[in-house]
Amino acid sequence: MAGQKIQRQTGVALWRQIADRIRTSINHGDFDETGMVPPETVLALQFGVNRHTIRSALAALAQEGIVRAVQGRGTLIERKERxxxxxxxxxxxxxxxxxxxxxxxxxxxxxxxxxxxxxxxxxxxxxxxxxxxxxxxxxxxxxxxxxxxxxxxxxxxxxxxxxxxxxxxxxxxxxxxxxxxxxxxxxxxxxxxxxxxxxxxxxxxxxxxxxxxxxxxxxxxxxxxxxxxxxxxxxxxxxxxxxx
Amino acid sequence: MAGQKIQRQTGVALWRQIADRIRTSINHGDFDETGMVPPETVLALQFGVNRHTIRSALAALAQEGIVRAVQGRGTLIERKERxxxxxxxxxxxxxxxxxxxxxxxxxxxxxxxxxxxxxxxxxxxxxxxxxxxxxxxxxxxxxxxxxxxxxxxxxxxxxxxxxxxxxxxxxxxxxxxxxxxxxxxxxxxxxxxxxxxxxxxxxxxxxxxxxxxxxxxxxxxxxxxxxxxxxxxxxxxxxxxxxx
DNA sequence: TCTAAATGTCTATTGATATAGACAACCATA
DNA sequence: TATGGTTGTCTATATCAATAGACATTTAGA
Known part of the structure; x- marks a missing residue:
């Protein structure tokens, strides 16, 4: 995943771009080994943004029912499908x-x-x-x-x-x-x-x-x-x- | 065109949503009769946003080379293709x-x-x-x-x-x-x-x-x-x- | 039971986004 | 040449998006 940087000042909020990217990665099976999304701090580092921005992205995915955050453990993948x-x-x-x-x-x-x-x-x-x-x-x-x-x-x-x-x-x-x-x-x-x-x-x-x-x-x-x-x-x- | 309202607080800026919609309308041939986009004030009314927001959208389309604004006349369609x-x-x-x-x-x-x-x-x-x-x-x-x-x-x-x-x-x-x-x-x-x-x-x-x-x-x-x-x-x- | 690692919450600050209003500049045409 | 309609520019204000830092809470495991 990661690799490509995300774009700023494009009219599309960073958290939304990141949410789309993580969703794609999930569907691609990138996190199948753990069944979890990487920790927020790791994602923040990968995408080069603040941890709060990552949290906004994950919150959007949770709203869609794709992931579920569990305090102390991590963010679990609930559903992946294409x-x-x-x-x-x-x-x-x-x-x-x-x-x-x-x-x-x-x-x-x-x-x-x-x-x-x-x-x-x-x-x-x-x-x-x-x-x-x-x-x-x-x-x-x-x-x-x-x-x-x-x-x-x-x-x-x-x-x-x-x-x-x-x-x-x-x-x-x-x-x-x-x-x-x-x-x-x-x-x-x-x-x-x-x-x-x-x-x-x-x-x-x-x-x-x-x-x-x-x-x-x-x-x-x-x-x-x-x-x-x-x-x-x-x-x-x-x-x-x-x-x- | 128009008809559907645009969405707020979605992580996608209004000007970008509107730019996408106008681009689609152009490609669909909605403005073929005049060869121009409707006036900014009309678009602002149709989309239910401020004229400045429309201007941001049209500026983005101008950047793409799709439209060209001419002061005093209107905003001309330069290119449409699919x-x-x-x-x-x-x-x-x-x-x-x-x-x-x-x-x-x-x-x-x-x-x-x-x-x-x-x-x-x-x-x-x-x-x-x-x-x-x-x-x-x-x-x-x-x-x-x-x-x-x-x-x-x-x-x-x-x-x-x-x-x-x-x-x-x-x-x-x-x-x-x-x-x-x-x-x-x-x-x-x-x-x-x-x-x-x-x-x-x-x-x-x-x-x-x-x-x-x-x-x-x-x-x-x-x-x-x-x-x-x-x-x-x-x-x-x-x-x-x-x-x- | 302690500790590391993870998510949750709070405050503060900056820049982008959107609204509002006013007026200037320009064009076509009556 | 006067006028209405159009885009261009400016100021001001409010809200959203993003960063930064600190600390609380929960979990799993040593």
């Missing part, structure tokens, strides 16, 4: 990470109907203004939120998808009930940005965190678009894997 | 974005030989300690840095790759000269993190910026690993596209 999320022609949320966690769940946050914008119409290959069903969903792994997605479906084929999804908790199953036995990922676009307010709330992130944004188009086996979605993943909890 | 970088079985740097820019270039920053770590050995399917060639390269598009990569090659097959790369400026061409007529992408892993000091320097980023990290394995047509690389992209300049 789920590997495969992206392929057969990308599905629960299948992809199913073997990495005990339980995956998908929750419907909201749903509604709206007319296709120019951008959405282009993606789904329908006319602008075509009625679409919009689903807002939250993907969880072991009761921790991992991703939050907005999906659009052509309303003529999938008018009842919100209902079906609510009962099944799975897009794949909902598609099956609505006459789409199988579907494939056509294209995925990946970007990264800072988390906005909604991300913080839904994904239980700490402010300043990073989200990976995946915009994806799924089509049925006749290559007709059935779903366009924008998913936002907590960047410190996931990794995308593309196998070719 | 390159689309395709990831497929045949992923290559210059080919992928070649049609989006006038010129792509790849520069050799450094090279050396090192013994394979456990992790590298696993990826390249060689024994730990096997000699590897390491190349540090910088990818440019229209003279602006886009990515910075560290690549490892088995030294027995590619001992001279640094020399060949220096003259050709292309991994693909270097492989060809060294007896690998073609190669394919086996797997790509994508994560996102805050830019470190080296990123800032090499990619000309502003502190606190985000980098997309792609770890990739390439193999020859006999499926023998030939290259493992870790590339870091300026997140506000690129987008990954996975076509299935």
């Amino acid at each position: 789920l590997s999320f495969p992206i392929s022609r057969r990308t599905r949320f629960s299948q992809g990470i199913g073997d990495q966690v005990r339980e995956t769940r998908s929750v419907l946050l909201a749903s509604g109907e709206e007319a296709a914008s120019t951008e959405l119409a282009k993606q789904l290959k329908v006319r602008t203004g075509t009625p679409l069903i919009r689903l807002e969903t939250l993907g969880q792994a072991d009761h921790r939120p991992v991703s939050r997605a907005t999906s659009w479906f052509p309303a003529d084929r999938f008018g009842d998808i919100a209902e079906v999804y609510r009962t099944t908790g799975s897009i794949t199953k909902a598609f099956k009930e609505l006459g789409v036995p199988d579907y494939v990922r056509v294209v995925t676009e990946i970007t990264a940005t800072h988390a906005d307010e909604s991300d913080l709330a839904d994904l239980q992130l700490s402010p300043g965190a990073i989200v990976l944004v995946a915009q994806a188009l799924n089509a049925d086996l006749d290559n007709v678009p059935v779903q366009y979605s924008i998913s936002r993943f907590a960047a410190d909890r996931v990794r995308f894997t593309i196998e070719n | 390159l689309s970088f395709p990831i497929s079985r045949r992923t290559r740097f210059s080919q992928g974005i070649g049609d989006q820019v006038r010129e792509t270039r790849s520069v050799l920053l450094a090279s050396g030989e090192e013994a394979a770590s456990t992790e590298l050995a696993k990826q390249l399917k060689v024994r730990t300690g096997t000699p590897l060639i390491r190349l540090e390269t910088l990818g440019q598009a229209d003279h602006r840095p886009v990515s910075r990569a560290t690549s490892w090659f088995p030294a027995d097959r590619f001992g001279d790759i640094a020399e060949v790369y220096r003259t050709t400026g292309s991994i693909t061409k270097a492989f060809k000269e060294l007896g690998v007529p073609d190669y394919v992408r086996v797997v790509t892993e994508i994560t996102a993190t805050h830019a470190d000091e080296s990123d800032l320097a090499d990619l000309q980023l502003s502190p606190g910026a985000i980098v997309l990290v792609a770890q990739a394995l390439n193999a020859d047509l006999d499926n023998v690993p030939v290259q493992y690389s870790i590339s870091r992209f300026a997140a506000d300049r690129v987008r990954f596209t996975i076509e299935n």
Whole structure:
């Protein structure tokens, strides 16, 4: 770890930069031998800052539930995880990470109907203004939120998808009930940005965190678009894997 | 734009949060009609902050060369770009974005030989300690840095790759000269993190910026690993596209 | 049971961040 | 050329971020 110095006067507080770095180190397994973060005085020396600054960083990580400080002993690592999320022609949320966690769940946050914008119409290959069903969903792994997605479906084929999804908790199953036995990922676009307010709330992130944004188009086996979605993943909890 | 409020007391200064948001809006094309950012007083109202805070944000964007303030007129948008970088079985740097820019270039920053770590050995399917060639390269598009990569090659097959790369400026061409007529992408892993000091320097980023990290394995047509690389992209300049 | 090592708490000080207000300088245009 | 709208600059004040030092409290182990 350490090695690189942290930057001052950048608009990002030192304690936050250090918190991000320590979180990365934990996820990387740097402290697996002891199961503890190095002592505050050692970290202060490594990062070249005051011990109080380190304490602010560790307090932020404790707030996230990643570490837990015990007086007299040290700062214990409570949780480390970065789920590997495969992206392929057969990308599905629960299948992809199913073997990495005990339980995956998908929750419907909201749903509604709206007319296709120019951008959405282009993606789904329908006319602008075509009625679409919009689903807002939250993907969880072991009761921790991992991703939050907005999906659009052509309303003529999938008018009842919100209902079906609510009962099944799975897009794949909902598609099956609505006459789409199988579907494939056509294209995925990946970007990264800072988390906005909604991300913080839904994904239980700490402010300043990073989200990976995946915009994806799924089509049925006749290559007709059935779903366009924008998913936002907590960047410190996931990794995308593309196998070719 | 706007809509979402910004967060206070998060360790990330308001001016930086606002700068990031305005940069995103510019890249999204929100101000294309006028070619200008809204007046400072309007932005201050929208974000619910003092005008001076907006000025700090715009000053940061001006420092990046994204906007240019003109007294009496307004703040002009100088540059907006986000390159689309395709990831497929045949992923290559210059080919992928070649049609989006006038010129792509790849520069050799450094090279050396090192013994394979456990992790590298696993990826390249060689024994730990096997000699590897390491190349540090910088990818440019229209003279602006886009990515910075560290690549490892088995030294027995590619001992001279640094020399060949220096003259050709292309991994693909270097492989060809060294007896690998073609190669394919086996797997790509994508994560996102805050830019470190080296990123800032090499990619000309502003502190606190985000980098997309792609770890990739390439193999020859006999499926023998030939290259493992870790590339870091300026997140506000690129987008990954996975076509299935 | 003593001691070393670790986290917890407190005070004080400095610099960066953010707000507030006022006014100057400049530009486009009526 | 007068005016409204815009960026540029200055002063003042309050809060957050970071440093510095001292000492208390807890734990594990000699």
